[in-house]
Amino acid sequence: MEFTPQKNDGLKVETSGRRSFLLALFGLSGAAVSALLAFPLVRFLTYPLRKSATDTTWSDVGPVQDFASLTAPIAKTITLERRDAWQTTSSQTAVYVLPSKAGQFRILSPICPHLGCSVRWVGDQDKFICPCHSGSFTADGERIAGPPPRSLDALESKVEDGVLKVRYQYFRQLVPNKEAMA
Numbered sequence: 001m002e003f004t005p006q007k008n009d010g011l012k013v014e015t016s017g018r019r020s021f022l023l024a025l026f027g028l029s030g031a032a033v034s035a036l037l038a039f040p041l042v043r044f045l046t047y048p049l050r051k052s053a054t055d056t057t058w059s060d061v062g063p064v065q066d067f068a069s070l071t072a073p074i075a076k077t078i079t080l081e082r083r084d085a086w087q088t089t090s091s092q093t094a095v096y097v098l099p100s101k102a103g104q105f106r107i108l109s110p111i112c113p114h115l116g117c118s119v120r121w122v123g124d125q126d127k128f129i130c131p132c133h134s135g136s137f138t139a140d141g142e143r144i145a146g147p148p149p150r151s152l153d154a155l156e157s158k159v160e161d162g163v164l165k166v167r168y169q170y171f172r173q174l175v176p177n178k179e180a181m182a
């Protein structure tokens, strides 16, 4: 069989290559536009998921007059509200309210920064003691001795309508500096 060269072969290949390139380009542009249009919708649908990670939750500690004349730390139970996606759950935990200094209320997390046990205020020794590995802290929460790598963590507080409130947070353990966990 005899081979008959086709005059326009090169042109056909070139035209088809250009067409594929243009189609790919249109496809990519379309995908990019769709992604941009979908972005607000995705943000809207995932709002509760993203919100739960950064939500600032304030809990009531009690009427401010209850803490006006403290002479030693006292433990108070607070209710924590947690928003996980579309669900709100509540749980209870403890905080320590310290005697105010220069008119400022001070609240400490009871969680030991070593491995997370709950410290106890031992009034007759005038210090906080961790029952797990005997870490100890002053009445202000400063580290005295033991394996904890830092002092007890102070929590943000404020007074609103005569009520002392606390912003409860968890902090990373085993690190020398206070680092809030998301």
Ligand code: FES
Residues within 6 Å of the ligand: 112, 113, 114, 115, 116, 117, 130, 131, 132, 133, 134, 135, 146, 147, 148
């Ligand atoms: S957990 Fe508190 S000293 Fe270890």
